[in-house]
Amino acid sequence: xxxxxxxxxxxxxxxxxxxxxxxxxxxxxxxxxxxxxxxxxxxxxxxxxxxxxxxxxxxxxxxxxxxxxxxxxxxxxxxxxxxxxxxxxxxxxxxxxxxxxxxxxxxxxxxxxxxxxxxxxxxxxxxxxxxxxxxxxxxxxxxxxxxxxxxxxxxxxxxxxxxxxxxxxxxxxxxxxxxxxxxxxxxxxxxxxxxxxxxxxxxxxxxxxxxxxxxxxxxxxxxxxxxxxxxxxxxxxxxxxxxxxxxxxxxxxxxxxxxxxxxxxxxxxxxxxxxxxxxxxxxxxxxxxxxxxxxxxxxxxxxxxxxxxxxxxxxxxxxxxxxxxxxxxxxxxxxxxxxxxxxxxxxxxxxxxxxxxxxxxxxxxxxxxxxxxxxxxxxxxxxxxxxxxxxxxxxxxxxxxxxxxxxxxxxxxxxxxxxxxxxxxxxxxxxxxxxxxxxxxxxxxxxxxxxxxxxxxxxxxxxxxxxxxxxx
Amino acid sequence: xxxxxxxxxxxxxxxxxxxxxxxxxxxxxxxxxxxxxxxxxxxxxxxxxxxxxxxxxxxxxxxxxxxxxxxxxxxxxxxxxxxxxxxxxxxxxxxxxxxxxxxxxxxxxxxxxxxxxxxxxxxxxxxxxxxxxxxxxxxxxxxxxxxxxxxxxxxxxxxxxxxxxxxxxxxxxxxxxxxxxxxxxxxxxxxxxxxxxxxxxxxxxxxxxxxxxxxxxxxxxxxxxxxxxxxxxxxxxxxxxxxxxxxxxxxxxxxxxxxxxxxxxxxxxxxxxxxxxxxxxxxxxxxxxxxxxxxxxxxxxxxxxxxxxxxxxxxxxxxx
Numbered sequence: 001x002x003x004x005x006x007x008x009x010x011x012x013x014x015x016x017x018x019x020x021x022x023x024x025x026x027x028x029x030x031x032x033x034x035x036x037x038x039x040x041x042x043x044x045x046x047x048x049x050x051x052x053x054x055x056x057x058x059x060x061x062x063x064x065x066x067x068x069x070x071x072x073x074x075x076x077x078x079x080x081x082x083x084x085x086x087x088x089x090x091x092x093x094x095x096x097x098x099x100x101x102x103x104x105x106x107x108x109x110x111x112x113x114x115x116x117x118x119x120x121x122x123x124x125x126x127x128x129x130x131x132x133x134x135x136x137x138x139x140x141x142x143x144x145x146x147x148x149x150x151x152x153x154x155x156x157x158x159x160x161x162x163x164x165x166x167x168x169x170x171x172x173x174x175x176x177x178x179x180x181x182x183x184x185x186x187x188x189x190x191x192x193x194x195x196x197x198x199x200x201x202x203x204x205x206x207x208x209x210x211x212x213x214x215x216x217x218x219x220x221x222x223x224x225x226x227x228x229x230x231x232x233x234x235x236x237x238x239x240x241x242x243x244x245x246x247x248x249x250x251x252x253x254x255x256x257x258x259x260x261x262x263x264x265x266x267x268x269x270x271x272x273x274x275x276x277x278x279x280x281x282x283x284x285x286x287x288x289x290x291x292x293x294x295x296x297x298x299x300x301x302x303x304x305x306x307x308x309x310x311x312x313x314x315x316x317x318x319x320x321x322x323x324x325x326x327x328x329x330x331x332x333x334x335x336x337x338x339x340x341x342x343x344x345x346x347x348x349x350x351x352x353x354x355x356x357x358x359x360x361x362x363x364x365x366x367x368x369x370x371x372x373x374x375x376x377x378x379x380x381x382x383x384x385x386x387x388x389x390x391x392x393x394x395x396x397x398x399x400x401x402x403x404x405x406x407x408x409x410x411x412x413x414x415x416x417x418x419x420x421x422x423x424x425x426x427x428x429x430x431x432x433x434x435x436x437x438x439x440x441x442x443x444x445x446x447x448x449x450x451x452x453x454x455x456x457x458x459x460x461x462x463x464x465x466x467x468x469x470x471x472x
Numbered sequence: 473x474x475x476x477x478x479x480x481x482x483x484x485x486x487x488x489x490x491x492x493x494x495x496x497x498x499x500x501x502x503x504x505x506x507x508x509x510x511x512x513x514x515x516x517x518x519x520x521x522x523x524x525x526x527x528x529x530x531x532x533x534x535x536x537x538x539x540x541x542x543x544x545x546x547x548x549x550x551x552x553x554x555x556x557x558x559x560x561x562x563x564x565x566x567x568x569x570x571x572x573x574x575x576x577x578x579x580x581x582x583x584x585x586x587x588x589x590x591x592x593x594x595x596x597x598x599x600x601x602x603x604x605x606x607x608x609x610x611x612x613x614x615x616x617x618x619x620x621x622x623x624x625x626x627x628x629x630x631x632x633x634x635x636x637x638x639x640x641x642x643x644x645x646x647x648x649x650x651x652x653x654x655x656x657x658x659x660x661x662x663x664x665x666x667x668x669x670x671x672x673x674x675x676x677x678x679x680x681x682x683x684x685x686x687x688x689x690x691x692x693x694x695x696x697x698x699x700x701x702x703x704x705x706x707x708x709x710x711x712x713x714x715x716x717x718x719x720x721x722x723x724x725x726x727x728x729x730x731x732x733x734x735x736x737x738x739x740x741x742x743x744x745x746x747x748x749x750x751x752x753x754x755x756x757x758x759x760x761x762x763x764x765x766x767x768x769x770x771x772x773x774x775x776x777x778x779x780x781x782x783x784x785x786x787x788x789x790x791x792x
Contacts, residue, residue: 006572007569096550100521
């Protein structure tokens, strides 16, 4: 038995606690049955005609209550436990002891992921899932919804756990704000999947590289794959936390997977804005790919940012052994590289359009738009890196995040109508400008961010040398 | 047993260790001493594979700690200065978890738990929750946890802090016992007199560098046994250090004579009666003995000399 899982079971699954939780869940389920079933019919005799079979109605009510309780127990409460799984160890001073043990990264990951929310899972398995199946039946649709709930819970736990681990990697101390942030991210991920259990309404058709996909099954498969990648992320982060040498190759595989998925995905039947001019399909695929790459890049820049020492080590390795340095390259740089590939893909797709398309005739400068998006992402991730590279980083990182939010959302809305497009191009891609006017401002900002990062890293290096000189 | 090669460790704005190299012999008990902020804890964390140095290599029993940390941890036990316990678990479960986490065979675990509890005086506390133990008992439990897999190398960072004098004496005896079972031990402490009791070597760190590495005793606990001890003789009058040294070297039970000004330190192996006969022999040789007794300041003396030498602006740095 995994010792970490066993330890969590000892801590989390006391008999009294389990009994109290199970009793509370059962009381709510029985309450739902009684209120929605015979009791309610007895109180309101006319309801019998409205609902048909009152027993069936009561079963549906129990299934609905079980579904809600699964969300509360697994996604709300279980995610809190997963978020705190590593951070609580740091707070209690036991994390170093765990890092020193012989428990491997995979065993440590699943021991904590499954062990920390063990009480929630036990109540779910013993009480809530049987109640759901009793109420909803075992038809395919009921099982599909249940699968979504379980996947949403695992994904929520994995996301919260990953955020908690990323704080541990940055040597952050445990605080309520840190745990709350990890919890919130997990909940958002969990409920995003939970909400998609209802499937896709309307005449939407999906295809991947020309192969038609049933939307509901595709969504379930996508949820499963997303959950799997989150678990892989947990494992890779745990390797780093346990000081096991970890190269970024799995991250590159993930980016390639994401590029392949978004590059080949085609969605038709979505409601369209009247009068909108859609770009060619190849360009749309490239844009979707670019956005996916940028989302992954931003996540990497925030979750796994190198500190000044990491940058110095990388620069030193690049000078001595460039090929080996690839293994030390900050992973968000690989994201930017893939994003650049998506930009090239989009430009080529536009260039291959034969004749004069409606999109081409519109005033949107598609090629420059992609390049400008990439330049803004480079600026943002370098600014974030500079903020993470300084020792007292927390306030500066928040400052950069506020700046990014202001520059994309608040300022364009506030001054967009009063300043010329050439000025607005410093804040957002101004799609109707010519290529130079659209690309030069964000490229210049990216250059400034690069200079800032280099100066921060050099400044800390000078501090280290000065400290060494004082001592000797 | 422990090989440290050219280890440099940086914090983002501070260099904590600079090109540290040394070898710690198997079976030794090495006192790691140095001023606050000298790099003792950082060195221990690098040895344990908890922190990654900028450059350099660490090997424990031939296993590269940086390349294969999980494998190296089979051979390492590390007690950090600010340790934590699972307060809600019983002492037995704390030990059971650590035994499992450090790869002790399932069949062997009960015996190992009993051994660790017995060795640390926790046998009658096995059913108590860790959170209800006193400071001293918590310290004992923490030590029991890190030795339960019988590591070849034990790293103890300030193990005696917070312990009362009796518990410190017990800790000293426990360290000697563990060393007797073959463990190589590195102990960091500010209580130098205590380190005298069980250390065979002293490693002095200052400003992130090793400034001295001395051998003190052949066996751990010689200072505790009363059979073998470092003695100090202070002389006066016409007596010279050379005459004292010559007189001492004629005695079979005397080893490692170290003259130092008007004092000579030497290691003596023998009983109290034999020690009395040595004093009589020295007086008979015409040595004007001003004082004669146990030298309790070997570590302290080495420490002060090395740190002062390292701090002197013009003084060249000692090689490790």
